[in-house]
Amino acid sequence: MELINRPRRLRRSDTVRRLCRETRLSPDALIYPIFVDEALTGVRPIESLPGQNHYGPDSVCEAVEDCLAHGVTHCILFGLPKEKDACGSSAWAERGVIQEAIRAIKAKYPDFYVITDVCMCEYTDHGHCGILRGHDVDNDETLTVLARTALSHAAAGADMVAPSDMMDGRVAAIREVLDGAGYQHVPILAYSAKYASAFYGPFRAAAGSAPSFGDRKSYQMDPHNRKEALLECELDIAEGADLIMVKPALSYLDVIRECADRFDLPLCAYSVSGEYAMIKSASAAGLVDERRIMCETALSVFRAGANMLITYYAKELADAIRAGEIG
Numbered sequence: 001m002e003l004i005n006r007p008r009r010l011r012r013s014d015t016v017r018r019l020c021r022e023t024r025l026s027p028d029a030l031i032y033p034i035f036v037d038e039a040l041t042g043v044r045p046i047e048s049l050p051g052q053n054h055y056g057p058d059s060v061c062e063a064v065e066d067c068l069a070h071g072v073t074h075c076i077l078f079g080l081p082k083e084k085d086a087c088g089s090s091a092w093a094e095r096g097v098i099q100e101a102i103r104a105i106k107a108k109y110p111d112f113y114v115i116t117d118v119c120m121c122e123y124t125d126h127g128h129c130g131i132l133r134g135h136d137v138d139n140d141e142t143l144t145v146l147a148r149t150a151l152s153h154a155a156a157g158a159d160m161v162a163p164s165d166m167m168d169g170r171v172a173a174i175r176e177v178l179d180g181a182g183y184q185h186v187p188i189l190a191y192s193a194k195y196a197s198a199f200y201g202p203f204r205a206a207a208g209s210a211p212s213f214g215d216r217k218s219y220q221m222d223p224h225n226r227k228e229a230l231l232e233c234e235l236d237i238a239e240g241a242d243l244i245m246v247k248p249a250l251s252y253l254d255v256i257r258e259c260a261d262r263f264d265l266p267l268c269a270y271s272v273s274g275e276y277a278m279i280k281s282a283s284a285a286g287l288v289d290e291r292r293i294m295c296e297t298a299l300s301v302f303r304a305g306a307n308m309l310i311t312y313y314a315k316e317l318a319d320a321i322r323a324g325e326i327g
């Protein structure tokens with residue numbers, strides 16, 4: 001048989017397969033979500049996210065130590081405040097749950113990289129991501145509170161802020177307020193293409209942030225759309241975003257690929273709570289091999305073009321990368 005091309009030559013051994021890999025992963029590219037509950041002392045497992053915990057402000061450093069033990073050096077913080085009101089004022093409180101968590105982490109682990117989620121839904125009593133006018137989220141009113149919240153995070157020592165609200169113009173509003181207060185060095189990671197997805201269910205149960213009426217379709221993106229994602233990224237970049245994000249990850253790999261090809265900014269993807277919960281429950285039912293599915297799905301996100309990944313599996317993935325289970 002005179003075959004000239006035999007791609008199998010490069011698949012003959014683990015050593016040559018490793019040599020020829022097109023996608024390489026690193027623990028450096030992983031970001032771990034940490035939930036801080038102001039009303040909690042100690043650590044409590046999250047029912048909707050098996051394997052994940054709520055941390056009281058007193059014990060948030062335990063989450064960090066755990067990350068560091070696995071070689072994960074970046075986190076994104078989510079807060080559950082004691083008090084909620086119509087405009088979400090505890091989101092920017094000087095002694096708010098996130099502000100205190102940042103201070104606690106930075107006092108002990110100044111080099112651990114702290115990103116904060118900037119949104120109103122965990123802080124408003126109606127659970128929407130901004131200030132309401134009637135039953136509608138008022139875009140421009142919301143920009144003021146988002147910018148105030150981002151500023152309070154930066155002032156407490158956050159390394160990076162990540163607006164996830166999907167209001168128009170929020171990156172520019174946040175940039176202006178940060179710069180005006182001397183925080184020119186704090187980057188903005190924009191949740192640029194954030195879809196109105198059913199995959200956020202377990203997170204909303206964990207964060208107590210489900211909307212009390214209606215849904216988020218008037219601000220988060222329609223899953224039917226692709227070009228709209230490109231527009232959202234373009235606008236965020238024009239407004240001064242330093243990094244862009246596509247969220248969720250697994251059902252939007254096409255969008256990740258296109259954003260990676262089109263834009264030069266670092267691209268983040270978020271493997272959201274529903275993606276994690278599906279793997280957890282399928283493996284708990286004995287239907288799939290959790291470890292291999294975890295690796296393969298994370299790999300697909302990087303192969304699609306993401307440069308970094310927010311994932312509830314960050315610690316296990318870092319272990320798997322180091323152990324050579326994934327490249």
Ligand code: PBG
Nearest residue numbers: 119121164199200203272273274
């Ligand atoms: C806040 C926010 C949400 C998530 C991240 N930031 C929930 C939402 O938009 O309803 C979801 C993350 C996940 O599901 O893991 N707006």
